[in-house]
Amino acid sequence: MLDIQLLRSNIDDVAARLAARGYQLDVQAFNALEAERKALQTRMQELQAKRNASSKQIGIAKRNGEDVSAIMAEVASLGDELKNAETGFDAVQKQQDNWLMSIPNLPHESVPSGKDENDNVEVRRVGTPRSFDFEIKDHVDVGAPLGLDFDTGAKLSGARFTVLKGDIARLHRALAQFMLNTHTGEHGYLEHYTPYIVNDSALLGTGQLPKFAEDMFKVTKGGEEGTVDQYLISTSEITLTNTVSGEILKAEELPLKFTAHSPCFRSEAGSYGRDTRGLIRQHQFDKVEMVRIEKPEDSYAALEEMVGHAENILKGLGLPYRVITLCTGDMGFGAAKTYDIEVWLPAQDTYREISSCSNCEAFQSRRMMTRFKDENGKNQLVHTLNGSGLAVGRTLVAVLENYQNADGSVTIPEVLRPYMGGKDKIGG
RNA sequence: GGAGAAAUGGCCGAGUGGUCGAAGGCACACCCCUGCUAAGGGUGCAUACGGGCAAAACCUGUAUCGAGGGUUCGAAUCCCUCUUUCUCCGCCA
Numbered sequence: 001m002l003d004i005q006l007l008r009s010n011i012d013d014v015a016a017r018l019a020a021r022g023y024q025l026d027v028q029a030f031n032a033l034e035a036e037r038k039a040l041q042t043r044m045q046e047l048q049a050k051r052n053a054s055s056k057q058i059g060i061a062k063r064n065g066e067d068v069s070a071i072m073a074e075v076a077s078l079g080d081e082l083k084n085a086e087t088g089f090d091a092v093q094k095q096q097d098n099w100l101m102s103i104p105n106l107p108h109e110s111v112p113s114g115k116d117e118n119d120n121v122e123v124r125r126v127g128t129p130r131s132f133d134f135e136i137k138d139h140v141d142v143g144a145p146l147g148l149d150f151d152t153g154a155k156l157s158g159a160r161f162t163v164l165k166g167d168i169a170r171l172h173r174a175l176a177q178f179m180l181n182t183h184t185g186e187h188g189y190l191e192h193y194t195p196y197i198v199n200d201s202a203l204l205g206t207g208q209l210p211k212f213a214e215d216m217f218k219v220t221k222g223g224e225e226g227t228v229d230q231y232l233i234s235t236s237e238i239t240l241t242n243t244v245s246g247e248i249l250k251a252e253e254l255p256l257k258f259t260a261h262s263p264c265f266r267s268e269a270g271s272y273g274r275d276t277r278g279l280i281r282q283h284q285f286d287k288v289e290m291v292r293i294e295k296p297e298d299s300y301a302a303l304e305e306m307v308g309h310a311e312n313i314l315k316g317l318g319l320p321y322r323v324i325t326l327c328t329g330d331m332g333f334g335a336a337k338t339y340d341i342e343v344w345l346p347a348q349d350t351y352r353e354i355s356s357c358s359n360c361e362a363f364q365s366r367r368m369m370t371r372f373k374d375e376n377g378k379n380q381l382v383h384t385l386n387g388s389g390l391a392v393g394r395t396l397v398a399v400l401e402n403y404q405n406a407d408g409s410v411t412i413p414e415v416l417r418p419y420m421g422g423k424d425k426i427g428g
Numbered sequence: 429g430g431a432g433a434a435a436u437g438g439c440c441g442a443g444u445g446g447u448c449g450a451a452g453g454c455a456c457a458c459c460c461c462u463g464c465u466a467a468g469g470g471u472g473c474a475u476a477c478g479g480g481c482a483a484a485a486c487c488u489g490u491a492u493c494g495a496g497g498g499u500u501c502g503a504a505u506c507c508c509u510c511u512u513u514c515u516c517c518g519c520c521a
Contacts, residue, residue: 004477041478045490052490055502059446068501075501227510248438248475369476373438377457379475 114327357387
């Protein structure tokens with residue numbers, strides 16, 4: 001959520017910055033709504049003040065045993081007018097809130113401007129794609145004999161669900177373990193285990209709602225709609241970030257660095273026909289997530305550091321990758337700046353996204369009301385960051401493709417072998 | 429699932445219809461006093477939004493005592509619904 005004060009004082013500037021990310025801010029509509037709000041609020045508050053003053057007088061008069069019928073009559077006449085003013089104000093306020101909640105974040109000044117993914121800027125490439133002296137297979141064909149089973153997944157749950165069996169299930173688990181151990185042991189993140197079902201308030205906090213309900217899986221308890229809507233998490237960014245919603249943190253507690261391994265559920269609405277083959281785009285996939293709660297002045301250094309933490313996983317696994325800065329037009333709703341990490345997939349002969357690290361600045365904390373007390377004792381909104389470290393399913397894809405051998409086996413990256421009972425390869 | 433109790437400021441805790449945004453204590457900040465320590469005295473100390481202001485300081489208004497509704501001229505206090513916590517019973521991995 002943007003600061004409404006900024007909209008009030010600098011709306012043209014805000015509109016221009018939003019235009020860079022392809023969002024048309026309706027300045028006129030805002031100004032009209034704002035004028036209406038101001039008039040209604042002033043009127044309402046005047047009436048409330050009048051009522052409060054009269055009620056106070058009644059109290060005093062009664063205590064002194066005086067006659068109060070005159071004041072009673074006077075204040076009674078306020079009733080309807082006050083009720084109307086309150087109703088009107090509430091309606092406008094709600095309209096303004098909903099609208100505000102649907103405006104994306106402002107891009108940071110360092111973000112390259114551009115229209116779509118073609119305007120993203122490559123920052124660096126690390127590692128050299130391996131050259132193969134045999135006909136390579138994609139991960140679907142490499143994985144099939146090892147226990148990668150799309151048919152059974154489809155039988156159980158439909159398209160975009162998969163069953164992993166045997167060594168490949170273990171490899172999948174090994175990847176998550178390696179990531180989690182690295183982030184907790186070497187990067188200083190606190191491991192969390194969190195719910196996979198959350199209330200809508202959490203999704204409002206991190207920005208999945210109100211705008212992106214169609215991307216989520218909604219769940220019901222016993223088949224009945226409860227008093228609050230609940231959803232499967234699409235990322236543990238939601239739970240990790242919302243652990244501090246509504247809190248006023250102490251400055252010395254910051255930064256907070258959280259990590260969790262969780263499944264992610266995404267309806268993938270609107271992606272029919274895209275990445276239908278294989279594990280790339282699933283309704284359910286695992287991810288190890290990093291979340292950081294930072295002081296504003298530290299958040300951009302933290303973003304760089306967190307990208308480095310995600311990169312360390314790829315370096316450890318020996319997978320070639322590149323880091324790109326998303327342009328203004330390609331960033332997600334809540335991000336002020338995003339780096340994507342793309343891993344080399346030899347069968348696709350291209351780099352594919354495997355991590356996304358974003359600084360949301362105060363966009364989420366303003367929605368969640370997460371603040372900290374600064375040196376002057378003032379409450380300031382924190383900055384929130386999140387990043388995949390990494391998407392486990394896609395990492396599995398990358399390992400299968402990059403480490404495949406001519407005989408159909410897959411070499412296990414060195415760092416994973418302790419998790420694989422010491423094996424150096426599977427299959428073949 | 430059943431029965432009961434509870435939810436108040438950073439924390440503890442008083443407050444059952446009227447100068448209550450809320451006593452008191454703790455914590456915290458500043459000042460005074462005290463030759464250390466401890467104790468004592470004073471002052472300050474919730475949040476959001478609106479208006480005044482170019483802005484800060486400040487002044488002022490409104491709202492907020494788990495959430496949402498209701499009764500009333502007036503609600504922390506009464507009524508309803510919900511949420512959460514605790515105790516007991518049942519069920520269950």
